[in-house]
Amino acid sequence: MSDMRETARDRRAVVKNGLVLGSLLAIPGAVSAAQKLTSRDLKPLSQPPLPGRASVPAQPLISSRVVRPELLKRALASLDRHGARTKRDRMAIVDFSAASSQPRFHFVDLASGRSTSLLVSHGSGSDPAHTGHLQRFSNAFGSNASSEGAFLTSDYYHGKHGKSQRLIGLDPTNNNALGRAIVIHAAWYANKDILKTRGVLGRSQGCFAVGERELEQVFARLGEGRMIYATKV
Numbered sequence: 001m002s003d004m005r006e007t008a009r010d011r012r013a014v015v016k017n018g019l020v021l022g023s024l025l026a027i028p029g030a031v032s033a034a035q036k037l038t039s040r041d042l043k044p045l046s047q048p049p050l051p052g053r054a055s056v057p058a059q060p061l062i063s064s065r066v067v068r069p070e071l072l073k074r075a076l077a078s079l080d081r082h083g084a085r086t087k088r089d090r091m092a093i094v095d096f097s098a099a100s101s102q103p104r105f106h107f108v109d110l111a112s113g114r115s116t117s118l119l120v121s122h123g124s125g126s127d128p129a130h131t132g133h134l135q136r137f138s139n140a141f142g143s144n145a146s147s148e149g150a151f152l153t154s155d156y157y158h159g160k161h162g163k164s165q166r167l168i169g170l171d172p173t174n175n176n177a178l179g180r181a182i183v184i185h186a187a188w189y190a191n192k193d194i195l196k197t198r199g200v201l202g203r204s205q206g207c208f209a210v211g212e213r214e215l216e217q218v219f220a221r222l223g224e225g226r227m228i229y230a231t232k233v
Helices: 004-023 067-079 192-198 215-222
Strands: 089-093 103-107 115-118 150-157 161-169 185-186 207-210 225-229
Touching: 067 089, 067 150, 067 225, 089 215, 103 215, 115 215, 150 185, 161 215, 185 215
Parallel strands: 089 225, 185 207
Antiparallel strands: 089 103, 103 115, 150 161, 150 225, 161 185
């Protein structure tokens, strides 16, 4: 009975915060598996504030780069659809309509309404000419392309790109993610400094590659069992 009450509270909270966020958010690799990391290995450089802490009151969203309403609507609908498998306090939304030079990896706290955005690369198969804009998605093996849909963050490991996190594709458009080794990892070509010389980030093999100095923040904000929703609207 307590589980039922908790599920009902979670659903009401997401609906309520979806409405709040909707009004606030204005338009403005393959990896080789190895040993699992310990909690000490993955200790974040700075732990983000937890939802509901009195010492860190929620602040209004003031960034000019926030989740667009239509994208947010789709992301929340996906969270509701897959909610039985995911935690519902925080999620990430990747806006692949934006260029790789723009912070498009949005981390949304559904309890406080706060948002943080970082750079993220897309796959070379999604942008063969390296324009910085994602042209297409693919769920096919060997495509080196990004996939769209909802991903569930899974366990951590140490592989080809160092600390990484496995992802499970929850939709027919990305259900090969685990087999394709579509993961979160850091890469030099995703560091913001590269924009000074190239204007766009480098491309991954379909993974969500972030800057080397941002990886710990990503791990801290997502953890295991949360959703990443990625698409192009």
